[in-house]
Each structure stands twice: as C-alpha cells, then as structure tokens.
Amino acid sequence: MTQPVLLLFRLLPVLLLLISAPGMAQVEVTQVRVRQVNSQRIEIIYNIRGNLPGDSVYVRAQNRQGRVLLPGKAYITGDLGLNVIPGPNRRVYWNLLGNGYEVEGDIRATVLVKRTGATSPPPAAVTQSPRPVPVRPEPATTEPARPQATPTTPDTTFQPRQRRAGPGWALLSVVAPGIGNIFVQTPRPVIGFRPMVTVGCYGLMAYGLIQRQQSREQYRLYEQQRNVTEAEPYYDQANQLHQRYYIATRAAAVVWATDVVLTFLRGVRNNRRPAPGVSWHPGWQAGQPTVVLHYSF
Incomplete structure (x- = not known):
C-alpha cells in the first residue's frame, strides 16, 4: 500500500468526526426573561446558541397557580419557529389577553427547541361507518272504501275579502x-x-x-x-x-x-276577538239616583 493511501486512511476518522460535529452540537438556551409590555401582552427575551435553521423554537408558560399556558399561533410572534438566528436577546411577543389568558401575577416561561427529524408524524385517524339498523317489515293494510261524497254547489254570492294581519x-x-x-x-x-x-x-x-x-x-x-x-x-x-x-x-x-x-x-x-265590555256611570231619572250600564259586544 502506498504512503499517500495509508495517510488518507489515518485521516479518515478525523474527517468523519469534523463532519458530524455540527449535528452533535448541543442547543443552549439561557437567560429567559419575561417582561410585561402592557395590560394585554408580555415579552419573552432569551439567548440561544447552537441551533440550526431547521430546528423549531417554541414557548410554554405557567402562571403562579401552576396552570399551563399554551400559545395560539395567531397571538404570538417574534423569534420562534424555524430559521431563528442564534444570538442574545431573542424576543417573542405574546398577546395573552387575546389568547384567553389574564395578564396577572408571575408568569414563568420556558423556551424549548425541537431538533430536525426528532419525531415522526402522528398516525392518521381512522373513521368507521355506522352499523346499519335492520328495518322490520310492517303488514300491509287496506283502507276501507269511503262513501262517495255528494257534489256541492259553490256559493256565487259576493263576499268581501278579509285581509289577514296576523x-x-x-x-x-x-x-x-x-x-x-x-x-x-x-x-x-x-x-x-x-x-x-x-x-x-x-x-x-x-x-x-x-x-x-x-x-x-x-x-x-x-x-x-x-x-x-x-x-x-x-x-x-x-x-x-x-x-x-x-x-x-x-x-x-x-x-x-x-x-x-x-x-x-x-x-x-x-x-284576537274583542271581548265584550261593560261600563257604568251614575245617572238621575224621575228624581231618583240610578246606575246606567253600557254593554258592548
């Protein structure tokens, strides 16, 4: 075996180690701080290094009572998701009030990184068709013959058309x-x-x-x-x-x-049909006091 080939075989482990070094690099997230911007939003500041463009950065939080706060995509923006540039003072803005959470008390935020190819996609859901319900046949019935109705002569007298205001x-x-x-x-x-x-x-x-x-x-x-x-x-x-x-x-x-x-x-x-009404008032007839009744229908 020639000397150049022998030297290449000796350097091969070193080259493989240098190639795989970026993939084995650890992502480090430090100095996570939470600052309240106003009565609706908070700002999450953190430092990150060692992440790759394909790594996904996401945020979780807890309030003072230990309740987990999950951000909605429509209410959070800033340095998160894919293609986050490594460096200090990365910022995330979260509209807690619009997300359905109250901005009160201490909020503890955690910045997590999902490495490229870390998990496999979830299995697809399986749907089942409903079981058919058997239908029992009913016995056929015959209607009795009805007597033939006598023809009626339409009334040709004029009647005013009543307007419907119901x-x-x-x-x-x-x-x-x-x-x-x-x-x-x-x-x-x-x-x-x-x-x-x-x-x-x-x-x-x-x-x-x-x-x-x-x-x-x-x-x-x-x-x-x-x-x-x-x-x-x-x-x-x-x-x-x-x-x-x-x-x-x-x-x-x-x-x-x-x-x-x-x-x-x-x-x-x-x-509604008007109800019959009764009214009365005092009167005088033939020198005697009387009561006069009025009845309307």
Whole structure:
C-alpha cells in the first residue's frame, strides 16, 4: 500500500468526526426573561446558541397557580419557529389577553427547541361507518272504501275579502326588517318610515363587516412587526376597528329583533276577538239616583 493511501486512511476518522460535529452540537438556551409590555401582552427575551435553521423554537408558560399556558399561533410572534438566528436577546411577543389568558401575577416561561427529524408524524385517524339498523317489515293494510261524497254547489254570492294581519308577517320581518310591520297595521297597511328600518339594519351590518375586515388586516400587519414601538399603532388601530364592528352589528341585531317581536305581537293582537265590555256611570231619572250600564259586544 502506498504512503499517500495509508495517510488518507489515518485521516479518515478525523474527517468523519469534523463532519458530524455540527449535528452533535448541543442547543443552549439561557437567560429567559419575561417582561410585561402592557395590560394585554408580555415579552419573552432569551439567548440561544447552537441551533440550526431547521430546528423549531417554541414557548410554554405557567402562571403562579401552576396552570399551563399554551400559545395560539395567531397571538404570538417574534423569534420562534424555524430559521431563528442564534444570538442574545431573542424576543417573542405574546398577546395573552387575546389568547384567553389574564395578564396577572408571575408568569414563568420556558423556551424549548425541537431538533430536525426528532419525531415522526402522528398516525392518521381512522373513521368507521355506522352499523346499519335492520328495518322490520310492517303488514300491509287496506283502507276501507269511503262513501262517495255528494257534489256541492259553490256559493256565487259576493263576499268581501278579509285581509289577514296576523303574526305570520313576522317571518317577513326576519328577512326584511320593517317590511312585515307594514302589513299588520289596521285597518289598512301603512308604509311610513318602515322601509328605512330595512335600509338601516342592512347598512349597519355591511358597515360592521367592512370594519371587521379592516381590523383583521391591521392585526395581520401588527403580527409582522418585530419592534414593539412600530407594532403598537397597528394594534391600537385594529382594536378601534373591531370595536366599531361590534357596536354596528349589535345595534343592527337589536333593531332587527325589536321589529320582529313588535310585528309578531301586533299580529297576535289583530287576531284576537274583542271581548265584550261593560261600563257604568251614575245617572238621575224621575228624581231618583240610578246606575246606567253600557254593554258592548
């Protein structure tokens, strides 16, 4: 065996050790600190070294009572997930109040790292079809023959058509608030300003949905910011737009429900037959005091 080949075989273990050294490097996370930014968010600061771009960094936390706090993806942002750059003072911002947790007391945070290829994907779920239920056949029955009815002659006398102003018009108010209330007015339908109720309800609903869409866009811009100072205006704007959406849609719902209820009650009252009334008042007849009764039906 020649001398260069022999030298290559001697250096082979050293080369393998150098190649595998980065994969065996340990990830070290130190100096994890938690700071409260405001009444809704906290900031988690930590130092990390030895991690690779494919390693996943995630956060867990506990409150003073020992309750585990799990962050939702929509409420946490910053240096976490994949491609976290090693170094000091990595920052994570967590909206605890939006995530359903209260920002009170001491919160202990833990920064964990999942190495590349550490776990295998979970098994897929298996669904089963429901067992068929047997159906028992029922004996066939025959209906007895009914006697042939005698033909009736239609009444050709003119009868005035009675207008229906019952509670069924409340169903129309469910679709178009204010319109159903027109047809329960007596003795004839009254339009008035009731179509404005329809326009107002649908206008408030459309305005609220537009504000909600804009609020989501502002919150998406807020999540993309890395600096707290630059992210704060987006968060405040998203809150204002969401509050407008909440007020507009709730106001439309209150007006809508009120119109449906009033239309239903007016229709029920229209279907009731007036009860006979009795009234009395004192009178004087032939020099004697009397009581006069009035009976209406």
